[in-house]
Amino acid sequence: MDSLSRGLAAIQPAAGRDFAGNEMEQGPEVRTVNRQSPGNRVRELQVTGTAEVRCPADRASVRVSVGSSKESVTEVTNSVLRRIEYILQSLRQHGISDTDASVRRFVHREEDLYRMDAEVVVTFSDFEKMEQLCSVLLEKLDKSVCVGPPQFYHSAESLGQLRKQVCVSAVENAQQKAREISQLLGQSLGPPMLVREDETREWRDEEYGGRGHSTLPTITASSRVSVYFSLKDRSRKKF
Template sequence: MAAFQPSKVFAELIKSSNSSPPKAKRAHLDGQAGLASGISKEREIQVWATGEMSLKPDRCRLCIKVTSTKDSIDEAKTSVSRRVDYVFQTLHNHGVKESDLQEYKTTQRVESAYKVNVELHVQFSDFQKCQSVSNLLVEKLDETVHVGLPEFYHTAQSLENLRRQASVLAIHNAKQKAQEIACLVHQAVGRPTVIQEEEVKEWEGGSDDIDNLNSTSIQQRISSKTVSVSCKVFVSFDLKPKVKTKYVNE
């Protein structure tokens, strides 16, 4: 999350006369904020601020392929079935639900033999459980069973929440910036009059993660699929004189 960077302030406050109201003045805040002062009901402070949030993947998908080539179709099916049953039992022992499992079967002729393929796609929300299943299957089963590397991804709901949080953070940073600027000129921030989302950027990983998709390191693969969202907002607040608290001696 990007830390808040205070702005430099250059401002001039001019008292209004009884004649015609003065023209609006703006304080230039390093190109990031402006302070407009005119007649009292139009006093406002305008700021731009950015909120940035990052989120690691919350799901992973494991692909398991079981293959057998035999002269007899029944022998090929039986060979595959035994290994698939073991995979199912392993998944069941690790608490994998049927709704998180998809199975695909194909049968092919290879010259005079039969080739039976079963492909299983398993979804996990617990990455440690995914690694445990993967390691166990590789250890216990032969080369006819291929266990792929986990593929990491985000659910649609988690991405939507991330975008919303970045926007809320940007507005929070805008209010904090406005309050600090107003305090410097002995003013107080009132209600917001305009809130406008100006720019949203979204990206995966970083500049060092270009080759991480093919990496065997789990942490590098997670890093390459980490999503970051940056949101820039423009907010205008009412600007009010600071109210001094009076203490009455009893």
């Protein structure tokens, strides 16, 4: 996954954290306040960090269809099932689990003949293995089988990981910005006091890729967070 991030910062007083949404996009601003007493000055550093993470599709579904017309149900069933069994055997030889394939069969009558159509829907997580298997089926079964184009999509696990990663990346970016700003101001960065995710977005786009010249969909997620750190003045030295 590719990541792109940036951040904005402002030093805010510890009390009174009410501000409009556009104020979070302003440049650095320093304010000095006393939280408890004149000798106990506490200040906060507010950092707004953003990140974008892109995730290509991690699953593909391929539909393999076979059909036959015979004078009896037994003949048409045997004809179709032989090819279905060959397809399933090829899947096993390529390391595809039976749980990643589903089979459907349909029988109907066309005038004096019985017609059976069947389809095997296979889910792949290894796209290279998918291309190899599709080539084998087309080569061995030729015109007696129809291999449809792959349908790419994102698994629920992939989307969940994407949303976690983009939020973590935004927080990491905010923390790095806070370190740099605190060092610039001669302050010591304390622990985070509050982490808030202000905005999340997701959008889908298409990417050209794959040996089969397929269009691989990619989902991009963005996150904007606000992180509040306590600051300690480290410029005072004992002599």
